Amino acid sequence: MPQIDFTLPHWAYWLGLILFPLVAAALAKRPKSTERTYSLFIGYFILITGGILGLHRLYLKSLVGLIYIPIFICILYANSEGQTARSVVSDMSNAVRQAERTLDREIPRVETAEADLPGLLQKQATAEAGSLDKRRADRDVKRAQKRIEQGRERIEEAKTELQTARPAMVTAEADLTFWRNFAKYAFWLILAAMAIDAVLLPGLVRKANANLPPERPLSETELKLKELEDAERKDDSSYVSSGWTGRIDRLSLFCGEFVSYWAVIAVIVYYFEVMSRYVFGSPTNWAHEAMYLMFGMQYLIAGSYAMLTESHVRVDIFYAPLSPRRKALVDLLTSVFFFIFAGTLLVTSWIFAFDAIAVPSGNGLLSDWSRGQITTGEMLANWNLSQWTDTNIRWGEISFNEWEVPLWPMKWVMVIGGLLLVLQGISKFARDIRVLVRGA
Known part of the structure; x- marks a missing residue:
């Protein structure tokens, strides 16, 4: 059997995480034909x-x-x-x-x-x-x-x-x-x-x-079941509030939808890994690490989306029967625990992110700046294309296996995830106050 000797470049990994969701979202939102045909x-x-x-x-x-x-x-x-x-x-x-x-x-x-x-x-x-x-x-x-x-x-x-x-x-x-x-x-x-x-x-x-058979019209029972399913299925846009909090809600929805397409990337990569390992006898040294890092970032980014759409697991035996105003009051009283967690996550992630880029890495200006060896002005003044292309510049912490992917971007995604979670908490807090004041 021929051998597959392929290692995913770091730039291709990051480019794929950015471009694939954009393309997939554009394809998913295209108008769909009502007739079933093979493509x-x-x-x-x-x-x-x-x-x-x-x-x-x-x-x-x-x-x-x-x-x-x-x-x-x-x-x-x-x-x-x-x-x-x-x-x-x-x-x-x-x-x-x-x-x-x-x-x-x-x-x-x-x-x-x-x-x-x-x-x-x-x-x-x-x-x-x-x-x-x-x-x-x-x-x-x-x-x-x-x-x-x-x-x-x-x-x-x-x-x-x-x-x-x-x-x-x-x-x-x-x-x-x-x-x-x-x-x-x-x-x-x-x-x-x-x-x-x-x-x-x-x-x-x-x-x-x-050879496709003509589609038969739905029976009355099937039409009623479809109507019930459509009624039970709540669209994500219905969670978006009005006013300035709606901007935060839409940001959370966009980020949640964006990272959801990463699951498709995982299917493709693991399919490639299985074929490469068992068909061509060439196991990769990057597929597993690339995917568990990706899923870690997905988990953090999707936190605000899950909070907006109430997808987090919770015990609501006493909470579910409450009226909207009482639910809002309970949410306001318990929000202090949420902000302690989200604030700690944001601050800790910020420290982790700066520690990750502060690891000595060749002559990288970013690492020198993060360690306080040069000022911000010196870092910007000396920035050039070699900071991106020089193989001796690692830009901070890297993984310990053969792939040696930089880990500092994942640490900054932790910061983004924490920030989104805090913003969504602020939006939730404002909506709860709105419910208490206006009653709706």
């Missing part, structure tokens, strides 16, 4: 992302797509067998090296001991009984005989190991080559089928649309 764009998108499984054919209700699945299973099986063979090759190679090292070490030792043994035996025979020389000679003879005995045992064990390990290594290498070629040719077969389908896809989409 050529979606067909090609599925072909690129899931064509190896034949999902583009299944999307178009074509059972030909089922042909892809057994071929894909064969690739997975071949990779699994290849991994087993690779482990055997590694184990047997280590066994051969250790056995050869044992022979290289023990054979000279045994030969030396065998050559010295006649002289030691002669000294033992000529030494006076009970004397110090006699005891020393006895000890030297025993040591030499023990060395010869143990050395011969190790030599025999090493030779036996070689006789077993070398054929096993050769067999495993042959198996590894076979399964690699099997997976490679199966993969090329799928790619060839995908290339053919890429040409046929426009016709397949037209055929699938032509």
Whole structure:
């Protein structure tokens, strides 16, 4: 199988987190057709992302797509067998090296001991009984005989190991080559089928649309159920208040919707990681870290959105039956605990963020400024393009794994999340006062 040697650039990671939600939101807000049809764009998108499984054919209700699945299973099986063979090759190679090292070490030792043994035996025979020389000679003879005995045992064990390990290594290498070629040719077969389908896809989409059954009108029961569902479904815009607090509410809604599309990025990245690891045998060193950092930022940014839409989990056995004015009064009395939490989060995040960029990082002006080594004016006056392009400038704290992504932007997202939460708390506080004063 071909290997995938790809590491996501840091700039592409941040650019994707910014651009993807904007594009996804624009596509989601497009006018939707009332008629159900198959889309050529979606067909090609599925072909690129899931064509190896034949999902583009299944999307178009074509059972030909089922042909892809057994071929894909064969690739997975071949990779699994290849991994087993690779482990055997590694184990047997280590066994051969250790056995050869044992022979290289023990054979000279045994030969030396065998050559010295006649002289030691002669000294033992000529030494006076009970004397110090006699005891020393006895000890030297025993040591030499023990060395010869143990050395011969190790030599025999090493030779036996070689006789077993070398054929096993050769067999495993042959198996590894076979399964690699099997997976490679199966993969090329799928790619060839995908290339053919890429040409046929426009016709397949037209055929699938032509075979769509006419939509039947909804029954009275279905219409009533749909009306009930629409009535129960509360649109996010209904949470936006009037007046100046509405600006804060709309900001929270925008940020919550923006980061919600990051979940789609996670699906794409983890799909790439699974395919890269199990199909191509090339696990990434960035996918997991990129996603858990992204989800951490999503959690913080979405806090104000969850507060606005009342999505936070709470026990409201006593709160739910209250009237709007009493609810507002309870919210005002308990808001002190919220502002203690949100204020602590904001202040602590601010400290964390400045600590993150204050980590010494090459000759980065931003880090020098955050550590107080230069003034703000000096930092701005000396700022140039090299601060963005110089690989020696890290701009503060970075992760400890091979990807080495800068961590200081995540710390500043904590600040943004804390600030949004405080602003939404102010909006909630003002609305509660409005309810108490005006009664609505």
